[in-house]
Amino acid sequence: MADEPLVLGIETSCDETGVGIVRGHTLLADAIASSVDEHARFGGVVPEVASRAHLEAMVPTIQRALKEAGVSATDLDGIAVTAGPGLAGALLVGVSAAKAYAYALGKPLYGVNHLASHICVDQLEHGPLPEPTMALLVSGGHSSLLLAPDITGDVRPLGSTIDDAAGEAFDKVARVLGLGFPGGPAIDRYSREGDPAAIRFPRGLTGGRDPIYDFSFSGLKTAVARWVEGKRREGADVPVADVAASFQEAVVDVLTRKAIRACKDNGVDHLMIGGGVAANSRLRSLAKERCEDAGIVLRVPRPKLCTDNGAMVAALGAEMVARGRPASTLDLPADSSLQVTEVSVPGHTH
Amino acid sequence: MPTLAVGASRTLVTVLLLAFDTATPAVTAALHDGRSVLAESTEVDARRHGELLMPAVDRVLREAGTKLDAVTGIVVGVGPGPYTGLRVGLVTAAAFGDALGIPVHGICTLDGIAYAAGQAGLAEGPFVVATDARRKEVYWARYDSPRSRVTGPAVDRPADIAEQVTGVPAVGQGAVLYPEVFTGVRTDPAAPVHQSAAALVALAVVKLEAGEDFLPPLPLYLRRPDAQVPAGYKAVLPK
Numbered sequence: 157m158a159d160e161p162l163v164l165g166i167e168t169s170c171d172e173t174g175v176g177i178v179r180g181h182t183l184l185a186d187a188i189a190s191s192v193d194e195h196a197r198f199g200g201v202v203p204e205v206a207s208r209a210h211l212e213a214m215v216p217t218i219q220r221a222l223k224e225a226g227v228s229a230t231d232l233d234g235i236a237v238t239a240g241p242g243l244a245g246a247l248l249v250g251v252s253a254a255k256a257y258a259y260a261l262g263k264p265l266y267g268v269n270h271l272a273s274h275i276c277v278d279q280l281e282h283g284p285l286p287e288p289t290m291a292l293l294v295s296g297g298h299s300s301l302l303l304a305p306d307i308t309g310d311v312r313p314l315g316s317t318i319d320d321a322a323g324e325a326f327d328k329v330a331r332v333l334g335l336g337f338p339g340g341p342a343i344d345r346y347s348r349e350g351d352p353a354a355i356r357f358p359r360g361l362t363g364g365r366d367p368i369y370d371f372s373f374s375g376l377k378t379a380v381a382r383w384v385e386g387k388r389r390e391g392a393d394v395p396v397a398d399v400a401a402s403f404q405e406a407v408v409d410v411l412t413r414k415a416i417r418a419c420k421d422n423g424v425d426h427l428m429i430g431g432g433v434a435a436n437s438r439l440r441s442l443a444k445e446r447c448e449d450a451g452i453v454l455r456v457p458r459p460k461l462c463t464d465n466g467a468m469v470a471a472l473g474a475e476m477v478a479r480g481r482p483a484s485t486l487d488l489p490a491d492s493s494l495q496v497t498e499v500s501v502p503g504h505t506h
Numbered sequence: 507m508p509t510l511a512v513g514a515s516r517t518l519v520t521v522l523l524l525a526f527d528t529a530t531p532a533v534t535a536a537l538h539d540g541r542s543v544l545a546e547s548t549e550v551d552a553r554r555h556g557e558l559l560m561p562a563v564d565r566v567l568r569e570a571g572t573k574l575d576a577v578t579g580i581v582v583g584v585g586p587g588p589y590t591g592l593r594v595g596l597v598t599a600a601a602f603g604d605a606l607g608i609p610v611h612g613i614c615t616l617d618g619i620a621y622a623a624g625q626a627g628l629a630e631g632p633f634v635v636a637t638d639a640r641r642k643e644v645y646w647a648r649y650d651s652p653r654s655r656v657t658g659p660a661v662d663r664p665a666d667i668a669e670q671v672t673g674v675p676a677v678g679q680g681a682v683l684y685p686e687v688f689t690g691v692r693t694d695p696a697a698p699v700h701q702s703a704a705a706l707v708a709l710a711v712v713k714l715e716a717g718e719d720f721l722p723p724l725p726l727y728l729r730r731p732d733a734q735v736p737a738g739y740k741a742v743l744p745k
C-alpha cells in the first residue's frame with residue numbers, strides 16, 4: 157500500500173552498519189556492512205575498530221539500501237536511528253548520519269530503542285504484532301524478557317541477565333573450545349554432532365528462590381571451562397561436539413523455560429524471539445516444541461532479521477510514523493545505556 | 507549574489523560554503539558566501555559534539571536567512587582530533603554531501619587554527635599549532651607561515667618534541683596545556699585555542715580562489731585503534 161509510511165532505518169550500535177528501508181510492514185531493503193572480520197582476531201568487538209568501520213561504511217550502505225529498495229531519498233516519510241543502547245562511539249556515527257540526512261532532506265527524525273526494534277522487526281516477517289507481545293531477546297549484548305503492551309511506547313523489562321549475555325557465553329565457550337569468534341554459529345554447528353545430555357551443565361537461576369525471569373550464564377561458562385581444563389589436564393581428548401551440545405542445551409533450556417513461564421504468568425499467548433542467538437537452531441526447535449505444548453504462538457523472524465540490522469530500526473520508525481508518534485529534535489543524544497522502557501528518545505528541546 | 511573567481515582560469519562561480527569542525531573541544535559552524543562570513547556559531551563542550559552540531563548548523567543557516575539546499579559545498583575539518591568527536595563532523599559532512607549532491611572539502615584542522623593565528627596577526631615567522639590529543643599527548647604541526655605547514659600533523663608526547671617546539675611561538679590548547687614544553691605559547695587573548703569554523707571557511711575560500719586541492723573528507727586518526735588481543739586458548743581442533 158502506497159500510503160503506508162516509507163522509512164529508512166540506521167543501526168550502528170555494535171559492529172554492523174545496517175541500513176534498512178520499509179514501507180509499513182513490508183521490507184524493501186536490508187543493507188549491511190559488517191566489521192566482524194576485523195574483530196575476529198581480537199575475540200570480541202573492539203569499539204574503536206567498530207566506530208571507524210561505521211564511518212567508512214555509512215554513506216555507501218545508505219546508497220546501497222536506497223538502490224535496493226528502488227526508492228528516492230526524497231520519497232521517505234522519516235528517518236529512524238538507533239539512539240541506544242550500544243557502544244557509545246558507534247551509536248554516535250549512526251545518530252549523526254541520521255540527523256544529517258533528516259535535516260538535509262527535510263524529513264522527521266526518530267531516535268529509537270535498539271531492543272524495541274529487535275521486537276518490532278517481526279512485523280516485517282509475520283505482520284502486525286499482537287499487543288501485548290512477550291519478547292525474548294538474546295544476543296551477544298542482551299538477554300532480556302520483555303513485555304510489550306505497545307511497541308511504540310510501552311515496553312516493560314521482566315528480567316535480564318545478571319552477568320553475561322547469552323551470546324557472550326557462546327563466544328566464551330567457543331574460545332575455550334578453540335572454535336573462533338563469533339562463537340554462536342560454531343557451537344550450533346558442532347552441537348549437531350554431539351549429545352546434549354552428555355554432560356549435565358548447571359542451569360543458572362533456576363532454583364526455587366531465584367529470580368523467576370532473570371538469567372545468569374557466567375557460572376555455566378565457568379563450569380564448561382573447568383570441565384574442559386580438567387580433561388586437558390588428564391591428557392584426555394576433549395569431546396568438543398558433546399561439550400558444545402551440552403552447553404547449548406543448558407542455555408536454551410533456561411531461556412525457553414523462563415520465556416514460557418513469563419507468557420503464562422502474564423496471560424500472553426504470543427512469544428517472539430529475537431537477537432543474534434535466535435538464529436541458533438536448537439533454540440528455535442526447543443522453543444517451537446515448548447510453545448506448542450503450552451498453546452503459545454511462537455514468532456521468530458528469519459535469522460538475517462534477528463541479528464542487528466537497519467530494517468528493524470526502520471520497522472519501529474514506520475510504526476511510530478503510522479501511529480503519529482512525535483519525532484525527535486536535532487539535539488537527539490546517543491545514549492549507550494538507554495533503558496528499554498524508553499522506546500523512543502525525543503531529544504532535549506522537546 | 508556574490509561570486510568567486512576560482513583557480514587559474516578565474517572562473518566566476520557562486521559559492522555558499524558551510525563549514526564545521528568537531529576535532530577540538532569546540533563545536534563550530536560557519537557560513538561563507540565567497541565575500542565574507544555570514545554567520546558563525548562556536549560552543550566549547552568536548553563531550554557533546556553529537557548533540558550540538560546539528561542545532562549549530564541550523565542556527566547559522568537561519569541567522570544568514572538561508573537554507574541548507576542553497577549551500578554549494580561543505581568544508582570540514584578532518585582532524586587530527588579525539589576520534590569520537592571527530593567522526594561526528596565527518597559523517598555529517600559525508601551525509602550532507604550525499605543527500606545534497608554537493609562537494610565535501612576536507613582541511614586539516616591544525617591548518618584552520620594556523621590560519622586563525624594569521625588572521626589574528628600572531629604568526630609573523632615560523633610557529634607551531636598544537637591541540638590536545640588526550641593521554642598526555644598533543645596533535646601538532648609546524649608552520650613557516652599561516653598558509654604553509656612544514657611538518658606534521660603528528661601525535662607525540664610534548665617532552666619528546668621539546669627540541670622542535672620549545673621557544674617557537676605556539677597556539678592551540680595543546681600548547682596552553684604544556685607551557686613547560688611550548689614555552690612560546692601565545693597568551694594574547696586573540697590567540698586561537700580551539701578551532702573556529704569562520705577561520706576554516708575563510709581558508710577554504712582562499713584555497714578555492716588559488717585553485718588548490720583539498721583533502722578527502724576522511725579522518726586523520728594518526729594512531730592505530732586500541733585493541734587488546736585476549737590471551738585465549740589454543741585451538742584443540744584443526745581448522
Ligand SMILES: [Zn+2]
Nearest residue numbers: 274295431464
Ligand atoms: Zn541487538
